[in-house]
Amino acid sequence: MKKGRTYNRLEIELISKSAIGKSINDIMNEEVITIEDEKVANKGGLGQLVEQYLFGIETNSDSEPDFMPAGIELKVTPYKKLKDGNLSAKERLVLNIIDYMTEYKNDFKSSHFWFKNNTIQLLWYLWEPNKDNKDLKITHEKLLELAQSEDLKQIEEDWNYIIKKIKKGKAHEISEADTMYLGACTKGANSSSVREQPFSDIPAMQRAFCFKNSYMTQLVRKYIGNYSDVEKILKGTTNTFNEFVNDVISKYKGKTQKELMKEFNIDSSAKSINSMIISRMFNVKSKLGETEEFQKANIIPKTIRIEENGRIKESISFPAFKFTDIVNQDWETCDLREELETTKYMFFVFKKENNDYVFKDIKLWNMPEMDIEISVMDMWIKTYNTIKTGNIVKYIKNGKRKTNFVGLRENEVCHVRPHGKNAADTYKLPVPDKLTGATSYTKHCFWINNLYIKKIFEEFNGGLNIE
DNA sequence: GCATGATCATGC
DNA sequence: GCATGATCATGC
Numbered sequence: 001m002k003k004g005r006t007y008n009r010l011e012i013e014l015i016s017k018s019a020i021g022k023s024i025n026d027i028m029n030e031e032v033i034t035i036e037d038e039k040v041a042n043k044g045g046l047g048q049l050v051e052q053y054l055f056g057i058e059t060n061s062d063s064e065p066d067f068m069p070a071g072i073e074l075k076v077t078p079y080k081k082l083k084d085g086n087l088s089a090k091e092r093l094v095l096n097i098i099d100y101m102t103e104y105k106n107d108f109k110s111s112h113f114w115f116k117n118n119t120i121q122l123l124w125y126l127w128e129p130n131k132d133n134k135d136l137k138i139t140h141e142k143l144l145e146l147a148q149s150e151d152l153k154q155i156e157e158d159w160n161y162i163i164k165k166i167k168k169g170k171a172h173e174i175s176e177a178d179t180m181y182l183g184a185c186t187k188g189a190n191s192s193s194v195r196e197q198p199f200s201d202i203p204a205m206q207r208a209f210c211f212k213n214s215y216m217t218q219l220v221r222k223y224i225g226n227y228s229d230v231e232k233i234l235k236g237t238t239n240t241f242n243e244f245v246n247d248v249i250s251k252y253k254g255k256t257q258k259e260l261m262k263e264f265n266i267d268s269s270a271k272s273i274n275s276m277i278i279s280r281m282f283n284v285k286s287k288l289g290e291t292e293e294f295q296k297a298n299i300i301p302k303t304i305r306i307e308e309n310g311r312i313k314e315s316i317s318f319p320a321f322k323f324t325d326i327v328n329q330d331w332e333t334c335d336l337r338e339e340l341e342t343t344k345y346m347f348f349v350f351k352k353e354n355n356d357y358v359f360k361d362i363k364l365w366n367m368p369e370m371d372i373e374i375s376v377m378d379m380w381i382k383t384y385n386t387i388k389t390g391n392i393v394k395y396i397k398n399g400k401r402k403t404n405f406v407g408l409r410e411n412e413v414c415h416v417r418p419h420g421k422n423a424a425d426t427y428k429l430p431v432p433d434k435l436t437g438a439t440s441y442t443k444h445c446f447w448i449n450n451l452y453i454k455k456i457f458e459e460f461n462g463g464l465n466i467e
Numbered sequence: 468g469c470a471t472g473a474t475c476a477t478g479c
Numbered sequence: 480g481c482a483t484g485a486t487c488a489t490g491c
Contacts, residue, residue: 268476268477269475269476270475270476270477270484270485270486271474271475271476271477271484271485271486271487272475272476272477272483272484272485272486273476273485274484274485275477275483275484275485276477276484286478286479287478287483287484289484302484302485303484303485305485305486313469313486314485314486314487316484316485317483317484317485317486319482319483319484320482320483397490398489398490400471400472400473400489400490401472402471402472403471403472407470407471408469408470408471409469409470415470415471417470417471417472417473418471418472418473418474419473419482419483419484419485420473420474420482421473421474421475421481421482422473422474422475423472423473423474425474425481442472442473443482445483468491469490469491470489470490470491471488471489471490471491472487472488472489472490473486473487473488473489474485474486474487474488475484475485475486475487476483476484476485477482477483477484478481478482478483479480479481479482
């Protein structure tokens, strides 16, 4: 069996191509490679079964790539079809565990990450619900050579960012949302899986390098389909995303809303006027958040208005949720938690001066783990219970329905409020509302509290820089 | 003054 | 037609 590890690049390619169209069951039934120990062979996930049956490699946690001396790492990873027909990755691609005690001593190209993952043989299988894992079919393969990748510069920047945190003695503050394509995801049963770090006594969560779900989705769309119509912001430049963003920001910093509307020929009274302006700053026809780079990095742009007295009047909305989706999820795996844990928000700050809003700067931010796990969780579970028990309307006064949803003052971080065209714009309720008997209800969404947003900016001393 | 329910313009 | 980003407007 060990022989499998010595396959050369061509052999690996041929074997990979031979697997296309086959399920794990198909591959196992072919018995190209005899596995002596059935018990061992049946353990583990699909990736391990493919390693064993297709390539004859024993499951290992070697620090070397799976194939040596070819220097190729094998990864089997799922993608799925979304309701709207688009494809997306089903998971992040987990790479090697980060050894905080040693990895910081290396440069990017001499790092353990690079040694193990610079060339990855990807096998994609299509995940489908309610199907036995072993019946899922491998549909595509791709040899990922990072040295040749157009994303190399960003990946290196991400690696450096993670290493910088280790060097600052802040390994315990690393978040997957810190970076763009290469992330540092938690790895271990729970938050008590910790390791030592070199420049601090605080134990840090065990983490592994990973290609973030959003980045894997872009690879899926690029190599499997549904990608060609996504707009890019980096056109004909060798700049990284951060460099390009900084260029754009410095170009428009200090200009007012009125000036920018004139410059971009925007004549509109839309409430989302600042959102339209920032798309135009980047020369984007569609929405800025829908461009390839923002999607890959899971960055959602949001505009913020600060009043003359420093107040932020409005909370920040999310897309409306479906009541039926909420009750079909649990906190551990719900959409909101997934989004907050993996998404970075790019705040575009407009400050009111002389009856106009001046574009000041941007700030990249992701919600601290602690706020997600305490305040947001509390709100989400209350929302779940309110919907699940059909206990939405508290009373009706002056024709307006007061609800039991978590309000602005009830939670430090977030609340629930309507978000639709009008009150008649509704989604179905899974359980009829007890008081009114309504079977559908005005669309609602989660909101990040305006006061919490204000605090974010204050904590950083008003510093609004991208770093 | 501020929390809360309601609503608007856009773009696909 | 509908989801979305966002702000408006009322009344406590």
